Amino acid sequence: MTEPGSRPGRERELASLYATARALTALGDVEDVLGSVVRHAHDLIGTDFTYLSLLGDDGTLSITASEGTISAAFRSARIPPHTGLGGKVVDSRAAHWVEHYFEGGHLRHDPEFDAVVDSEGLVALLGVPLLVRDRVIGALFAAHRSRRRFRTDEIALLSAFADHAAIALDNARLYEQSRGALAELRDAYRTIEEQMAVMQRAQAVHEALTGVVLAGGGPAVVAGELAGQLGGRVEILDSGGAVLARGGTGEDPGDDTVIAGVVEQARRTGRAVTAPGPDGRRHSAATIRAGDSLLGTVVWSQDQEPSAVDVRSLELASHVVGLLILKDNAVADAAERFSGELLTELIVAGPQVSATQRTRARSRGVDLDALDVVVVASADGVSAAGLARHLHPIARQEAGLAGEHLGRAVLIAPAADAGAFARTVHQRLRAATGLPVTVVGERVAGHDWARAVSRATGCTAVARHLGARDLGTTTDRFALYALAFDADRRDELDRFLADTIGPLLDYDARRSTDLVATLDAYFGNDGNLRRTAGALRVHLNTLLKRLDRVAGVLGHDWRAADDLALRLAVRLESLRRLVVVPSTGLPSRADETHL
Numbered sequence: 056m057t058e059p060g061s062r063p064g065r066e067r068e069l070a071s072l073y074a075t076a077r078a079l080t081a082l083g084d085v086e087d088v089l090g091s092v093v094r095h096a097h098d099l100i101g102t103d104f105t106y107l108s109l110l111g112d113d114g115t116l117s118i119t120a121s122e123g124t125i126s127a128a129f130r131s132a133r134i135p136p137h138t139g140l141g142g143k144v145v146d147s148r149a150a151h152w153v154e155h156y157f158e159g160g161h162l163r164h165d166p167e168f169d170a171v172v173d174s175e176g177l178v179a180l181l182g183v184p185l186l187v188r189d190r191v192i193g194a195l196f197a198a199h200r201s202r203r204r205f206r207t208d209e210i211a212l213l214s215a216f217a218d219h220a221a222i223a224l225d226n227a228r229l230y231e232q233s234r235g236a237l238a239e240l241r242d243a244y245r246t247i248e249e250q251m252a253v254m255q256r257a258q259a260v261h262e263a264l265t266g267v268v269l270a271g272g273g274p275a276v277v278a279g280e281l282a283g284q285l286g287g288r289v290e291i292l293d294s295g296g297a298v299l300a301r302g303g304t305g306e307d308p309g310d311d312t313v314i315a316g317v318v319e320q321a322r323r324t325g326r327a328v329t330a331p332g333p334d335g336r337r338h339s340a341a342t343i344r345a346g347d348s349l350l351g352t353v354v355w356s357q358d359q360e361p362s363a364v365d366v367r368s369l370e371l372a373s374h375v376v377g378l379l380i381l382k383d384n385a386v387a388d389a390a391e392r393f394s395g396e397l398l399t400e401l402i403v404a405g406p407q408v409s410a411t412q413r414t415r416a417r418s419r420g421v422d423l424d425a426l427d428v429v430v431v432a433s434a435d436g437v438s439a440a441g442l443a444r445h446l447h448p449i450a451r452q453e454a455g456l457a458g459e460h461l462g463r464a465v466l467i468a469p470a471a472d473a474g475a476f477a478r479t480v481h482q483r484l485r486a487a488t489g490l491p492v493t494v495v496g497e498r499v500a501g502h503d504w505a506r507a508v509s510r511a512t513g514c515t516a517v518a519r520h521l522g523a524r525d526l527g528t529t530t531d532r533f534a535l536y537a538l539a540f541d542a543d544r545r546d547e548l549d550r551f552l553a554d555t556i557g558p559l560l561d562y563d564a565r566r567s568t569d570l571v572a573t574l575d576a577y578f579g580n581d582g583n584l585r586r587t588a589g590a591l592r593v594h595l596n597t598l599l600k601r602l603d604r605v606a607g608v609l610g611h612d613w614r615a616a617d618d619l620a621l622r623l624a625v626r627l628e629s630l631r632r633l634v635v636v637p638s639t640g641l642p643s644r645a646d647e648t649h650l
Contacts, residue, residue: 093122113136152182192224285369293350337358340355350380398456399458427499429504432465432484434492440459442484461512493526518533568601570608
């Protein structure tokens with residue numbers, strides 16, 4: 056299969072979609088329509104052979120159309136109910152695949168069909184259901200004669216073609232019923248003509264939208280074309296309800312509650328839904344799907360009650376937009392992978408930047424010499440990969456790079472004010488996740504992204520340990536604790552701790568005691584003996600003995616002297632245990648249980 060997102064692959068897939076769409080609306084012979092669907096699916100998916108099976112009244116699957124098969128026995132094979140991968144697809148109403156058909160221990164096998172499969176050389180198999188009004192009528196399969204795994208984009212594309220095949224069957228069935236009614240009742244002639252007019256206009260709208268897509272138009276152009284065909288105002292929403300594109304010259308619908316209800320009902324039922332607003336306007340919604348995946352919704356608002364042709368046009372438009380979104384998502388995924396890979400390369404290999412890296416960055420509109428701020432983000436309940444996905448739109452907008460590095464979500468971008476940029480990133484992540492997010496920025500000097508990431512990552516762990524879990528700031532705010540998270544000052548930290556609490560650290564190591572932890576609890580409770588004893592879960596007398604032992608080990612009465620240096624040393628030792636910076640200069644993952 057051509058790499059998803061590439062120009063030749065996109066043109067090939069869209070051309071196949073156009074041909075399939077024409078077969079869908081042509082109302083030709085059922086076998087011709089199914090044969091066309093299978094041929095185009097086979098060409099687009101790129102497997103060794105593709106076939107379509109229909110479900111009989113007895114639950115048996117019969118192969119009715121195929122492309123790429125060899126044996127006549129396979130083309131006429133019948134699969135008993137609940138048998139093989141086809142039975143699993145029908146029973147579960149969902150896509151399934153096996154890397155090797157005969158090694159799929161979870162499948163129920165039929166000896167006769169297994170013999171046909173063996174003679175055909177079928178090994179890897181992907182199947183998706185054909186659904187008409189929530190009823191399974193068959194399944195579409197793509198097969199290989201060698202072992203392989205099927206990618207998510209292949210499953211989504213085959214599911215989209217299965218949707219076309221199901222619609223083709225349904226349209227053909229409706230047409231045949233209308234033709235039979237015409238032969239029986241002369242009075243039904245006008246009704247048949249009206250149905251034909253509906254389908255012809257729906258076909259015209261569908262072909263117009265398909266032509267827009269083939270010409271390279273995006274969601275905004277499709278929304279504009281659909282609004283021009285139907286009138287009113289059209290909005291294309293993503294899976295989360297955000298507006299991807301608008302078309303039409305009408306006023307803003309304004310009926311947010313009504314529209315939200317129509318969208319929810321359309322998503323729940325899988326059908327186009329219409330409801331009136333308080334101002335009399337009609338709002339219609341049709342979901343955009345690829346198999347079981349919800350990609351978004353098309354919303355149409357206008358003054359009149361929509362006709363059957365309008366509803367049909369809206370439904371067909373959602374299929375066109377669905378494949379367009381699939382292609383756009385594939386391109387976006389490829390761009391995000393590139394951004395993350397280049398970000399990791401720069402952090403690991405910097406500050407030296409190769410000519411190849413500069414060329415790759417320029418091809419994406421990124422100037423490596425301008426990337427002077429690093430931002431590290433962390434949040435409870437959201438993975439680093441999840442936060443990185445929210446950072447990618449910011450990276451594209453700011454001509455930067457984003458990705459996951461050593462378990463942290465990282466963004467590198469140009470910014471005049473590192474603090475203001477960190478606060479902006481924090482606000483956007485906060486809005487996207489709905490959760491508290493810690494964002495720490497660091498200025499980059501001389502392309503040394505590794506040092507900036509190390510400092511920002513270490514400072515993030517320190518900030519969260521100190522209770523700052525919802526802020527956007529820079530490492531400067533925590534300069535007092537820089538000894539704990541700055542790899543370049545590790546020797547300085549070691550000397551300060553050795554001079555201040557070195558005897559206590561040695562004593563704890565030799566005797567397996569907790570004198571440093573006792574001081575940490577004591578200072579943390581502002582010297583209150585009872586609260587400290589409670590925090591340590593020891594008797595008050597035990598605490599007093601430990602504090603006296605601290606004085607004995609240190610060789611002076613620390614309670615009667617200025618204890619500022621001692622307090623700072625105990626806190627820095629606690630933070631050092633949390634943020635460990637290896638000799639590579641790159642931060643390790645902080646122990647999440649301490650955060």
